[in-house]
Amino acid sequence: MLESLSSKVHDEGRQGEAYAPVVADGREFRKKFYIESYGCQMNFSDSEIVASILNDNGFGATGNYAEADLVLLNTCSIREKAEQTVRNRLQVFQQVKDNRPGMLIGVLGCMAERLKEKFLEEEKLVDIVVGPDAYRTLPGLVAEAETGQKAVNVLLSRDETYADISPVRLDSNGVTAFVSIMRGCNNMCSFCVVPFTRGRERSRDAISIVRECTDLFNKGFKEVTLLGQNVDSYYWLDETNGRAVTFAHLLEMVALVDPSLRVRFSTSHPKDITDEVLQTMARYENICRYIHLPVQSGSTRVLQLMNRTYTREWYQAKVQRILSVLPDCGLSTDIIAGFCSETEEDHQDTLSLMEYARYDMSYMFFYSERPGTLAARRYKDDVPEEVKKRRLEEIVRLQNRLSLEKNKEDIGKIFTVLIEGDSKKSAADWRGRNSQNKVVVFPKGDAGLQKGDYVQVRIDGCTGATLIGRPVI
Incomplete structure (x- = not known):
C-alpha cells in the first residue's frame, strides 16, 4: 500500500531570488520541505517527528514538491513493489531538481538503511540518506549536503525513541492521531526486514506517552492509536518508584486520560497479547474493541x-x-x-x-x-x-x-460512531468508524453534528467495506 503524506500550508510563491516565508503555528520559515511517506503507519508517525525537527530548524512544510528546498521520501522495504515505487518517485524529483539548483533530495526510513550505497553510488538520485534512528541529525546532514557532499547517517540505536519530540500532525483531520510507543522489533520473522532496518525493541517512557495523548485530547483530538511493531511487548521501568509498566498498564493509563478519548493500538504479535491486555480492554469502554492479529x-x-513461534492450533485458541x-x-x-x-x-x-x-x-x-x-x-x-x-x-x-x-x-445494530469527516463519495454524508474499526457512512441531515462528535448510528445496509446507516438522535 502506498500513501502520500504532506502538509498543506499556504505558499506566497517566489519574490526575486528568495521564497516568501511559510507561516505555520505563528512561526515563519524561510525554507520549505516536502515529504512523502510509504508503507506502515510507523513511517507516517516518523514523518511527523521529522517535520517537528525541521520546523525547529527553519523549514516549513509545503504540499508542492516543485517549490521545496528539501524533498524527502520516507520509505518502506517490506515489499519489492514499494521499493520500485520509491525509485520512480526519485526519478520524478530528479527531473525537477535539474531545473532547480540547490534543491536537495533525501531518503529516510527502512530503504535508507538497507540501500544506502545503492542510492548514493549506483543511482545517484539522492543527496541525503537517513535511517530511522538518525532523524535528530537531519539538520546537520542538510547543511553538509548544501556544500555538495553526500550526507549519510544510518546508524541504529539501542535507546532512541524520540520521546521528547512533539510531532507535527501532517494532513491531520484533527480527530484521530498516531502515537508511537516503541521502536524496533525482536521477533526475527524469517520474511521480515524490520529487525535489520529498525533495530532492536526499545520502549518509550510511559510518562511522555500519556503527556502526548493528553495534549492531543486538549487540542480537540478524540482518538489515539498507540503504534509499535509489536505493542504487546511494550515494557518500561519507572525508576522513580521501581514499577514496571507493561502494555496493559499503559493502555489503562491512556484510557484514563478522559473517557471520551478513544484508544486503539497496532500491531499485536499473537504470542505476546496477554489476558491482562484483554481484561483491560473489557474494563474500559473507550478502549476500542478491535485487534489486528497477523497470522x-x-x-x-x-x-x-x-x-x-506458534502453531495453527495455538493461534485458533488465541482467537477463541x-x-x-x-x-x-x-x-x-x-x-x-x-x-x-x-x-x-x-x-x-x-x-x-x-x-x-x-x-x-x-x-x-x-x-x-x-x-x-x-x-x-x-x-x-x-x-x-x-x-x-x-x-x-x-x-x-x-x-x-x-x-x-x-x-x-451488523445490520439492525446501533453503534457509537466517531465522525472523522465527510464521506469520500458525498459531502452530504458523514464518515466515521465504530469501536470495531468499521467505516460507517450516514447522512448529515439537520442534526447539527460536526467532525469530532460521537453519534449513535443504526445500520440499515452495507457493502463489503462499509456500513451504511442513519443517526439515532
Missing part, C-alpha cells in the same frame, strides 16, 4: 519456516480466547501467499483458518523475497509467481466474502 499463514509447517473475553471484538490480520515451499495443502490451511477466524478485514500479499532476511539466506523462493498470484486471488476472494458476511450481521 501470515494457516499452515503450522509454514509458520515454523516463518519463525512465527479473545472472543470469549471480548465477544464483540473486531479482528483483522496479515496474510502472505506463496511463502517458500508453500504447497496447495498449506494454502488450503490458510483458507480454512480464515474461515475459522472470520476476519473483518485482511491485508493480503504474495511473498516478496527481501535481501538480507533469514528466509532469503535459508530458503529457496520456489513458488512460481503465477501460483502466488492465483493463491492470493483466492485469499482476497474469500476475505471479500467474509467481510460482506460480517457486515451483514
Whole structure:
C-alpha cells in the first residue's frame, strides 16, 4: 500500500531570488520541505517527528514538491513493489531538481538503511540518506549536503525513541492521531526486514506517552492509536518508584486520560497479547474493541519456516480466547501467499483458518523475497509467481466474502460512531468508524453534528467495506 503524506500550508510563491516565508503555528520559515511517506503507519508517525525537527530548524512544510528546498521520501522495504515505487518517485524529483539548483533530495526510513550505497553510488538520485534512528541529525546532514557532499547517517540505536519530540500532525483531520510507543522489533520473522532496518525493541517512557495523548485530547483530538511493531511487548521501568509498566498498564493509563478519548493500538504479535491486555480492554469502554492479529499463514509447517513461534492450533485458541473475553471484538490480520515451499495443502490451511477466524478485514500479499532476511539466506523462493498470484486471488476472494458476511450481521445494530469527516463519495454524508474499526457512512441531515462528535448510528445496509446507516438522535 502506498500513501502520500504532506502538509498543506499556504505558499506566497517566489519574490526575486528568495521564497516568501511559510507561516505555520505563528512561526515563519524561510525554507520549505516536502515529504512523502510509504508503507506502515510507523513511517507516517516518523514523518511527523521529522517535520517537528525541521520546523525547529527553519523549514516549513509545503504540499508542492516543485517549490521545496528539501524533498524527502520516507520509505518502506517490506515489499519489492514499494521499493520500485520509491525509485520512480526519485526519478520524478530528479527531473525537477535539474531545473532547480540547490534543491536537495533525501531518503529516510527502512530503504535508507538497507540501500544506502545503492542510492548514493549506483543511482545517484539522492543527496541525503537517513535511517530511522538518525532523524535528530537531519539538520546537520542538510547543511553538509548544501556544500555538495553526500550526507549519510544510518546508524541504529539501542535507546532512541524520540520521546521528547512533539510531532507535527501532517494532513491531520484533527480527530484521530498516531502515537508511537516503541521502536524496533525482536521477533526475527524469517520474511521480515524490520529487525535489520529498525533495530532492536526499545520502549518509550510511559510518562511522555500519556503527556502526548493528553495534549492531543486538549487540542480537540478524540482518538489515539498507540503504534509499535509489536505493542504487546511494550515494557518500561519507572525508576522513580521501581514499577514496571507493561502494555496493559499503559493502555489503562491512556484510557484514563478522559473517557471520551478513544484508544486503539497496532500491531499485536499473537504470542505476546496477554489476558491482562484483554481484561483491560473489557474494563474500559473507550478502549476500542478491535485487534489486528497477523497470522501470515494457516499452515503450522509454514509458520515454523516463518519463525512465527506458534502453531495453527495455538493461534485458533488465541482467537477463541479473545472472543470469549471480548465477544464483540473486531479482528483483522496479515496474510502472505506463496511463502517458500508453500504447497496447495498449506494454502488450503490458510483458507480454512480464515474461515475459522472470520476476519473483518485482511491485508493480503504474495511473498516478496527481501535481501538480507533469514528466509532469503535459508530458503529457496520456489513458488512460481503465477501460483502466488492465483493463491492470493483466492485469499482476497474469500476475505471479500467474509467481510460482506460480517457486515451483514451488523445490520439492525446501533453503534457509537466517531465522525472523522465527510464521506469520500458525498459531502452530504458523514464518515466515521465504530469501536470495531468499521467505516460507517450516514447522512448529515439537520442534526447539527460536526467532525469530532460521537453519534449513535443504526445500520440499515452495507457493502463489503462499509456500513451504511442513519443517526439515532
